[in-house]
Amino acid sequence: MIDIHCHLLPGVDDGPEGFDEALAMISQGVEDGIRSAVVTPHILGPLDDGLSGLLRERFQQLEEKVAREGFDIQLFLGSEIFFQFGLSSICQQKVATLNQKGKYCLVEFPLNSIPARFEYELFRLQLSGLVPIIAHPERNIVLASDPEKLSEIVGRGILLQVNAGSLTGRQGRYVRKVAERLLSDGIVHFVASDSHDTSVRPFILSKARQAVEKLVGSEETDRIFSINPRKAINGKTIEV
Numbered sequence: 001m002i003d004i005h006c007h008l009l010p011g012v013d014d015g016p017e018g019f020d021e022a023l024a025m026i027s028q029g030v031e032d033g034i035r036s037a038v039v040t041p042h043i044l045g046p047l048d049d050g051l052s053g054l055l056r057e058r059f060q061q062l063e064e065k066v067a068r069e070g071f072d073i074q075l076f077l078g079s080e081i082f083f084q085f086g087l088s089s090i091c092q093q094k095v096a097t098l099n100q101k102g103k104y105c106l107v108e109f110p111l112n113s114i115p116a117r118f119e120y121e122l123f124r125l126q127l128s129g130l131v132p133i134i135a136h137p138e139r140n141i142v143l144a145s146d147p148e149k150l151s152e153i154v155g156r157g158i159l160l161q162v163n164a165g166s167l168t169g170r171q172g173r174y175v176r177k178v179a180e181r182l183l184s185d186g187i188v189h190f191v192a193s194d195s196h197d198t199s200v201r202p203f204i205l206s207k208a209r210q211a212v213e214k215l216v217g218s219e220e221t222d223r224i225f226s227i228n229p230r231k232a233i234n235g236k237t238i239e240v
Contacts, residue, residue: 001205002229003029003037004098005080005106005135005161005192008203009058013042015196019065025195026066029203030073034193037073037203038098038233040080040106047079047090055079055095076233080106080135083115088124097130101235106161108135114142122158131238133159136194138166138178147181154187157240161190164208165201183215189228189238 006029007015008022016022029037039062041055059077066075076099081090087107094100105125109115122132134153137143137160143150154160165171166179182188191212195203205225213221231238 001032001034001209001225002233003034003193003195003203003205004078004133004190004229004232005040005163006037006195006203007041007080008037008039008075008195009041009055009062012055012058015041019062021197022062023065023069023071024198025203026071026073028198029193029195029205030071032204032206034203034205035073036076036229036233038076038078038229040078040098042108043079043081043090043096045084046086047093047096052093052095076100078104078106080108082108083110083118083121087121088128091125091130092128098133099233099235101233102129103131103235104133104159104232105130106133106135109137109140109143111139112141114140119153119156122153123156126157131157131159133161133190133232135161136163136166138162138175138182139171144175144178147178147185150182151185151187154240159189159238159240160187161192162188163194164191164205165194167191167208167211170201180215183212186216186220188224189240190232191224192229 010016078098079096091105098104
């Protein structure tokens with residue numbers, strides 16, 4: 001399996017505090033069957049050279065430790081960008097995109113609201129050649145209450161990523177039902193762990209994969225957990 005959204009870089013956001021914790025998460029993910037992962041630290045404000053350098057340096061250190069431990073996993077660097085003024089300029093920097101390919105940009109909204117003119121800002125990203133991926137829309141109370149709006153957004157070429165924990169009930173029954181509805185509507189392009197630790201938000205995808213396969217079948221499940229994530233990592237086009 002391929003995970004395009006996880007918080008494994010130590011000491012840069014609300015993920016692991018140190019490398020030992022990060023390696024414990026990776027051990028958990030490998031045991032669960034994850035073989036590739038895009039490490040996506042939060043970007044909550046401007047992305048300057050200092051932060052870009054820190055993320056790349058910390059990622060290189062993590063890669064070296066993973067190789068030393070012999071884990072059977074390949075890591076890639078990306079970001080999860082909180083929707084903000086200047087989003088378009090942030091996403092122009094390759095470190096802000098999945099695997100630094102300058103193609104796919106993982107964007108997070110506040111959980112309790114939707115920013116004004118968010119569709120216009122996402123459209124600006126598209127005009128610049130980027131493809132926005134909305135992270136865990138099922139957890140946003142505005143988007144969760146309007147699946148038709150999400151279908152409309154997807155129709156404009158924007159992609160959706162649902163959290164594994166939403167499908168396994170970790171976020172409650174309502175969020176799970178919303179995630180299942182989006183899957184049934186055929187508008188989910190990725191399921192990712194959004195992992196932050198080994199317990200509350202673990203680096204695990206297999207249980208969600210089982211739930212998805214029961215709901216939409218094996219072919220669609222492969223598309224969501226393997227085919228689309230691989231295309232995103234390689235900067236290839238994903239059909240909506």
